[in-house]
Amino acid sequence: MSDLPAALEIVGKRWALLIVEKLLEGPQRYGDLQRDLGVPTNMLATRLRELEAAGVLRRLPLRHNTRAYALTDRGLALGDAITALARWGSDKS
Amino acid sequence: MSDLPAALEIVGKRWALLIVEKLLEGPQRYGDLQRDLGVPTNMLATRLRELEAAGVLRRLPLRHNTRAYALTDRGLALGDAITALARWGSDKS
DNA sequence: ACGCGGCACTTGTATTTTGCAAGTGTGACG
């Protein structure tokens, strides 16, 4: 019983999948995501909160006011879907 | 070289993937999509235009003012990505 | 001790997207 609406509820909003794709490379800091993706800062903050609440990623405190965002197991499980979508996007057939 | 942004440009907007998922069951008429998905009618019209322009689906004239929407090969190729996402959405692990 | 700078955000406001309700055009059918 597949539930596409449930998936889109979490990762269907703008920037969400791009954030997760970037995190597949490894934990990233806020500024890294912002610069590499070009996402507006308030949207990034909002999405990170939502994705954390959904159990897709978690905050890792590094130093005083520095932390990293890393995928949980549930977040890593998005890898398949992301590569499938990315492959489709690059196929010009 | 995978291009997730390119994919999201086409199918990342609201309702787009849900429309494609429904069309995977076979060609559907406008009213069918509207009733089964609960999508607002102006959004449905807009998405269908965009998806047709992107080569994801095509219009099949049936009778006078009745037509069906069917996936192209490029649209069918989204099946993998959709099932991957849907599986992720149903997995509560 | 004090100011500076980087980091992770927030806040305010404009712009774009989405949603809702109602209306339009077309041709078949009685």
Added chain:
DNA sequence: CGTCACACTTGCAAAATACAAGTGCCGCGT
């Protein structure tokens, strides 16, 4: 000739997103 189903369009309100600027925190150099 009127009615109906179908596939939309149009006008307007609400929500999401973008842009620009500001805030709080602490470590570091002077």
